Amino acid sequence: MDHVAQGVLEEAQMGDVAAFEKIVNAYENRLFTMAFRMLGNRTEAEDAVQETFLRVYTNLPRYNETYQFSTWIYRIATNVCIDGLRKRRPHQSLDVDDGEEGNRDGYERLASDEQDPLDFVVQTERCADVQRALNDLPVTYRTVLILKYIQELSLQEISDILHVPVTTVKTRIHRGREAMKERFVDVPVS
């Protein structure tokens, strides 16, 4: 699903900043939401969104229609967020083997430590609980759950964004749901 007109895209590809601003308008809330859910705090989310749009702008003349524009922009945003997580702990692998439950140590916990609820848009306590559970999840699972349930993308779009088969997306969603259930639903609500 694309959110900008073809004409706007072509103008922006020619370096028209006003046209590019329309792309920013169309995607900034979506990408900020995604980055915040991925990274768990506002500062890193803002930096990730800015970096995403800069990469989109500089690479725009090289965009072709192999993928939908939406898929392309989400792929850049996903890569920027994962890069951001990697920078927190440079020597740890982010990838969770699909055959394993996944590691829980390191950068996943950092996000919740850094979270500053006062520096944040109003959100319900329950929503903050879900965010903490997400922060605690291996990045591979967190990414697919956010793309599916918060960005409401189709399995095919997620597959295109992540460059993995739909069956792999499904497996990650299954394991992600189980992992969320363990961290979240099984914990009694205070």
Next chain:
Amino acid sequence: MKEGILVTCEEAKQTLHFHLDGDDHHPHVKLAHHHRVTCAHCEAHLDQLKEVERELRSMVQLSAPCSLHERIMKRVQSTPQKRPLYGSVDRGKLM
């Protein structure tokens, strides 16, 4: 492990996710459904997974701060674009 009508809890558990994904044509989903009707444990497990889905879907959609929008546009104005590539392009290499 509790015994169901034709499948075990472990087998039923695997099919819960196919059911949630709407893949009800999956061969084991129907059998697992029969199992769940008589197994409170698996029924509760399914309810908890549905709860996870509900909670994720109900997370607040955020608005990007105005200051961020301004910062992005300022940076864009002083950033050059790359030149287009011609011929076949591997999109995966562009990021």
